[in-house]
Amino acid sequence: MSKILIIYSSVHGQTRKVTDYLKQQLESYGNEVTCASIDEAPALDVFDKVVIGASIRHGKHNPAVYDFISRNINQLSDKVSSFFSVSLVARKPAKNTPETNPYMQAFLAKTTWKPKLLAVFGGNLDYQGYNAVDRNIIRFIMWITKGPTAADTKVEYTDWDKVSQYAQQLHQL
């Protein structure tokens, strides 16, 4: 049994949803799991494993994620740790692994943290949940990348079996 902390950075709730699912899975393996948003993360001392999950917005992970990592780099490096990224680009089979996902590669290039386990998950698309500017930007990106552009589109691209496998790997770390 491990004490696991999962820290999430989520704007529309999908990374939070992945976090809640991981918590449920990891608890079913007997772990004690705490979830916290990046702005309210507790001190890392008491945890055996630390996981950070963040979504992509306009091509970037939340800067608060990098701030948190640089403030806690020593502890993160000493502990068993993992990072996962959630984005719409990751819906594409050619971009849904840590090695092939451009946002994960950009993340790794930008930090000295070397998490032991990495994962990439497809996110949620819900045009009606965005303001008009964001909706049009994302519709344009989806049009370029041959995704759905109908204004009422609501699709969850998260592969929950893949999230379950990740939970199992986290448990075994």
Ligand SMILES: Cc1cc2nc3c(=O)[nH]c(=O)nc-3n(C[C@H](O)[C@H](O)[C@H](O)COP(=O)(O)O)c2cc1C
């Ligand atoms: C304003 C906005 C900008 C986004 N920009 C990107 C992007 O540049 N690349 C991408 O792959 N996905 C992008 N997405 C998709 C999100 O990463 C996806 O919806 C994810 O599920 C959001 O997770 P969250 O709800 O935890 O924030 C964007 C979504 C929004 C709302």
